[in-house]
Amino acid sequence: MHFRLRPMLGLMSAAVFCFSLPIHAQTASNPIKITADLTDAPRKIIHAQMTIPVIPGPLTLLYAKWIPGEHMPDGPVDNLAGLFISANGQQLAWVRDDVNMYAIRVTVPQGVTQLEVKDDFLATTAAATGFSAGASTSANLALLSWNELVLYPAGRQSADVFVQPSVVLPQGWQYGTALTKTGGDALHVDFGTVSLEQLIDSPLLSGRYFLEVPLAPEVTPKHFLDVAADGPEDLKLTADTINGYSNLVRETGALYQSRHYESYHFLVTASDQVAHFGLEHHQSSDDRVPEKTFVDDNLLLLSADLLPHEFTHSWNGKYRRPAGLATGNYEDPMKGNLLWVYEGLTDYLGNVLAARSKIETAAQYRDYLASTAAMLDYRPGRTWRDLQDTATAAQILYEASGQWDNWRRNTDYYAEGDLVWLDVDTTIRKLTHEKKSLNDFLAAFEGLGGNTPPKVVPYTFDDVVSGLNSVVAYDWAGFLQDRLTSKSPHAPMGGIENGGYKLVFTDQPNEITQAGITATGTTPAWWSIGISVTSDGHIEDVLVGSPADKANLGPGMQIVAVNGRQFTAQLLGDAIRDVKGNTSPIELIVVNTGTYRVVGIDYHDGLRYPHLERVEGTPDRLDDILKPMTEAPKVHPGE
Numbered sequence: 001m002h003f004r005l006r007p008m009l010g011l012m013s014a015a016v017f018c019f020s021l022p023i024h025a026q027t028a029s030n031p032i033k034i035t036a037d038l039t040d041a042p043r044k045i046i047h048a049q050m051t052i053p054v055i056p057g058p059l060t061l062l063y064a065k066w067i068p069g070e071h072m073p074d075g076p077v078d079n080l081a082g083l084f085i086s087a088n089g090q091q092l093a094w095v096r097d098d099v100n101m102y103a104i105r106v107t108v109p110q111g112v113t114q115l116e117v118k119d120d121f122l123a124t125t126a127a128a129t130g131f132s133a134g135a136s137t138s139a140n141l142a143l144l145s146w147n148e149l150v151l152y153p154a155g156r157q158s159a160d161v162f163v164q165p166s167v168v169l170p171q172g173w174q175y176g177t178a179l180t181k182t183g184g185d186a187l188h189v190d191f192g193t194v195s196l197e198q199l200i201d202s203p204l205l206s207g208r209y210f211l212e213v214p215l216a217p218e219v220t221p222k223h224f225l226d227v228a229a230d231g232p233e234d235l236k237l238t239a240d241t242i243n244g245y246s247n248l249v250r251e252t253g254a255l256y257q258s259r260h261y262e263s264y265h266f267l268v269t270a271s272d273q274v275a276h277f278g279l280e281h282h283q284s285s286d287d288r289v290p291e292k293t294f295v296d297d298n299l300l301l302l303s304a305d306l307l308p309h310e311f312t313h314s315w316n317g318k319y320r321r322p323a324g325l326a327t328g329n330y331e332d333p334m335k336g337n338l339l340w341v342y343e344g345l346t347d348y349l350g351n352v353l354a355a356r357s358k359i360e361t362a363a364q365y366r367d368y369l370a371s372t373a374a375m376l377d378y379r380p381g382r383t384w385r386d387l388q389d390t391a392t393a394a395q396i397l398y399e400a401s402g403q404w405d406n407w408r409r410n411t412d413y414y415a416e417g418d419l420v421w422l423d424v425d426t427t428i429r430k431l432t433h434e435k436k437s438l439n440d441f442l443a444a445f446e447g448l449g450g451n452t453p454p455k456v457v458p459y460t461f462d463d464v465v466s467g468l469n470s471v472v473a474y475d476w477a478g479f480l481q482d483r484l485t486s487k488s489p490h491a492p493m494g495g496i497e498n499g500g501y502k503l504v505f506t507d508q509p510n511e512i513t514q515a516g517i518t519a520t521g522t523t524p525a526w527w528s529i530g531i532s533v534t535s536d537g538h539i540e541d542v543l544v545g546s547p548a549d550k551a552n553l554g555p556g557m558q559i560v561a562v563n564g565r566q567f568t569a570q571l572l573g574d575a576i577r578d579v580k581g582n583t584s585p586i587e588l589i590v591v592n593t594g595t596y597r598v599v600g601i602d603y604h605d606g607l608r609y610p611h612l613e614r615v616e617g618t619p620d621r622l623d624d625i626l627k628p629m630t631e632a633p634k635v636h637p638g639e
């Protein structure tokens with residue numbers, strides 16, 4: 001992932017540490033060796049042993065700080081424990097750098113050619129928080145991210161440090177990874193030597209209940225769906241589900257006209273004990289979903305775009321990467337200013353590919369788009385913070401509170417990317433009289449150089465603009481800048497309008513909203529009274545300028561009663577519906593840090609849910625965009 005864009009030592013490390021640089025003994029033929037022992041993973045502790053080739057003198061060992069794909073300096077060094085460094089059987093003293101918490105200094109004695117290093121990773125983060133270093137283990141499975149364990153000598157780019165990894169598995173557990181097995185047995189597996197960059201880019205999923213399914217077997221390179229779950233009943237994937245992911249493999253070939261990996265593994269953890277998110281890699285993705293996702297159509301729909309999104313990143317994000325994110329190491333700060341391409345374009349494509357692959361229907365895609373557009377159109381923070389600033393500030397937004405989120409704005413470059421890139425796609429179609437589309441841009445931009453092994457080809461804003469101009473000449477720089485710097489209170493709806501639709505509200509939830517209601521037991525009240533409230537009445541956010549805001553409600557309060565009766569989500573929904581056309585307010589009793597208050601909400605428009613409505617007589621470009629580019633074989637072999 002991090003290739004040779006910058007000089008070997010970044011400004012920060014050179015200026016701050018002032019350590020002398022040893023000439024490393026470590027090479028591709030004499031690599032660092034690391035063995036990760038997962039046998040205690042169910043007890044939330046992972047052990048590692050390393051052998052690091054060295055030469056005598058001062059040495060700085062580093063622990064990865066800026067984690068690729070997470071776009072922030074969140075390497076979990078707080079959970080590094082049990083660090084012992086020795087040489088020829090003798091313990092060596094080490095000290096941490098007093099400015100850089102990720103740097104460990106040690107002096108290698110004369111005559112020593114390798115260090116023995118032991119450390120542990122404490123997998124103790126609470127389930128709902130964090131990303132790859134969030135909860136990653138249960139009694140039945142473990143997701144190993146190598147950056148949690150590996151220490152490496154400072155002074156080289158990550159592509160130029162070589163590591164030979166091995167893993168020890170709990171009895172009876174199987175595994176999936178993009179690493180290549182070279183030896184060992186069922187419990188101790190050796191993998192081929194890779195660069196540090198590839199190692200950290202190649203997580204390993206292991207579990208007692210494990211399934212590996214080949215996808216689109218006629219396609220080369222090979223693709224695998226690896227699933228670990230907390231129970232054997234969670235692995236009953238339907239033929240439709242597997243066909244959808246096989247279609248995804250075929251559709252990406254047609255769209256990107258290239259592949260940039262030797263093989264690809266979707267590493268899917270189906271567990272309620274782990275953090276839920278996705279993290280992209282060149283040759284795999286770390287996809288973590290609720291335990292019942294593959295046996296519950298509702299949960300499956302809510303995760304429809306996850307695998308398409310992370311898979312798309314193999315092209316858009318890993319292979320083609322914004323120059324500011326392609327640092328080539330884990331120490332230099334990353335710049336997020338082009339995340340509206342890295343994440344925004346991927347968000348758009350992940351959802352489009354879910355529909356093209358029939359992982360979800362076109363109608364479900366439109367419902368998702370309606371919900372996204374409506375969320376962004378009721379986001380008053382847009383009046384002080386533009387879309388560009390959400391990307392530039394990414395490293396401080398990922399872990400921001402959800403409270404007053406509509407006023408802060410959050411990592412909006414994901415959701416708003418759907419609207420901006422749909423706008424680009426439909427504008428190309430309009431300008432070329434439907435002869436060209438964003439597909440042409442993607443084939444050239446993501447397919448640059450044809451099929452390649454994993455590598456990074458950086459780009460700038462100007463590269464994006466010139467790529468669009470080579471599809472159709474237009475003021476793309478101005479087009480994008482307008483959308484990046486807008487302080488309009490309203491979301492950019494040009495793509496939906498050019499696509500032949502408009503955003504409307506009715507009193508019936510769309511299918512995606514309904515799936516959320518079923519999964520969470522809540523009543524969405526955002527577009528009516530202006531609150532987001534949990535199933536037990538806790539207010540998560542209050543829409544600035546809404547009736548709830550005018551009634552002085554705030555996030556963190558809890559609604560205990562609705563019109564004199566104990567709160568339920570159903571009761572709140574009924575109350576909002578029943579005030580339509582009335583003049584009396586909705587009466588709530590709320591508790592705020594121990595103090596109770598009766599609140600009247602002056603609102604009379606009933607329930608409101610977003611939908612896309614077709615505008616008859618206009619070109620239906622949105623429908624064209626969602627059509628498959630390739631027709632898949634009807635039956636998946638082996639199913």
Ligand SMILES: [Zn+2]
Pocket residue numbers: 280309313342343346
């Ligand atoms: Zn992403």
